[in-house]
Amino acid sequence: MTDSGPSTLERFNNGIGAENPIFRQILGMCPTLAVTNTVKGAMTMAAAVAFVLICSNIIVSLLRNLLKPHLRILVFTLTIATFVTIADKLLAAFVPDMSRRLGPYVPLIIVNCIIIARCEVCAAKQGIMPAIGDALGQSIGNAVALLAVSSVREILGDGRWLGWTVYSSVPGTWESWSIMILPPGAFLTLGLLLGAVNWVIAAAKRPSVNQPAADAAAQAEPA
Amino acid sequence: MKENYLKQSWLVIVLALVFGVALAFVQTSLASRIEQNKLDLTLKQIPALVPGAAGGRQETISGKTVFQALDKSGRQVGWVVKGSGLGFADVIELLVGLNNDTDRITGMYVLDQKETPGLGNKIGEEAFSGQFAGKSSARPLVVVKGSASAGNQVAAISGATISSQSVTDIVNKTVQDIRPLLAGKSKRD
Secondary structure: OOOOOOOHHHHHHHHHOOOOOOOOOOOOHHHHHHOOOOHHHHHHHHHHHHHHHHHHHHHHHHHOOOOOHHHHHHHHHHHHHHHHHHHHHHHHHHOHHHHHHHHHHOHHHHHOHHHHHHHHHHHOOOOHHHHHHHHHHHHHHHHHHHHHHHHHHHHHHHOEEOOEEOOOOEOOOEOOOHHHHOHHHHHHHHHHHHHHHHHHHHHHHOOOOOOOOHHHHHHOOOO | OHHHHHHHHHHHHHHHHHHHHHHHHHHHHHHHHHHHHHHHHHHHHHHHHOOOOOEEEEEEEOOEEEEEEEOOOOOEEEEEEEEEEEOOOOEEEEEEEEEOOOOEEEEEEEEEOOOOOOOHHHHHOHHHHHHHOOOEOOOOOEEEOOOOOOOOEEEOEOOEHHHHHHHHHHHHHHHHHHHHHHOOOOOOO
8 A cells, every 4th residue: 555645744733723613614513513512521521532543543644554454444434433532431430520510522522534434534544644644634623623612612612711711601691592502502603614615715715716714714713 | 254254343342342341440449439429419418308417328227328417526316318209391300308216307408309300499599499498207207389477388489390399309209218217216315
């Protein structure tokens, strides 16, 4: 197998911007919708996904020359499941509060498509450095997206950010919208943010067609 | 053919073994800590559940795990019992505090719940859970809408009658089940 493909730096940058797992690939929707009603929960989820993604990419990249085409998905799943179980146990042992809050969503990282997609697209084909760069980039891209969604939801829905009070509800004048921390708030926020990010990218591309401007666009976080 | 299969699948078999050993190692090194976290969560609540309690001790009575609530000098001041049952969304786990004679509920704390945020999850808030303290355990508690008037009534959370009812049912069942087991077991000397 040849190790041709994007370089480590390209892989890293793509994960944050042009191939952002949430806003560009629309992967990992389950945690993006389910655990983003608090910033703290979303960031714990992002950290757990990063741990699993980096470890899985390293192992798969090291094993890439031994993989049989028809057994590769089995190897990916085995690797991912192992690291998810480790992450679940680590959370339960060291941050029991967050582990209780995230409940079943930690074991569900096993079926998070971001990870298996990176194993398939990058780690199974490229060496260890591009695989690590890819995992880091995708993890940061995932964390930035979860941060954006959860910030909007926690501030509008609860008047707080990371547990700190941003504003207090004044009955009759301005009250926090509890719908934002309920499931519909997740769909509303994600849909609007997706639209906003893609609109910014499209707008940035318009003046000069040949200029890849996706990186700048992905950092444009909505206020 | 047999050799062919092994040639194809040896990597999966080896990985499964290696990963299995790794997980066994993680489990053995973290299991006691995880158990301790769960126990701490319960023990931490005991002072809030039983007046005068400073800590607690786990004990098994007739196959059931209960917690003795102890004051600073180690005298027993009550019991804490775990209960669980189905809520509106998922299983609700809670703790009930009882006095030494088990004829009075001294407190209630929701350990784990996945009720609707903003509505049902108010079962964990003092305004609702505080109502259980001081109730007699001789009669089952009854949920009422609006405000509670009689001694054995609990006011439902508006918009979350099912969650309120579930919690009250779990408390009733937990108390009924445990009272006969605890009769005369308090060590008050």
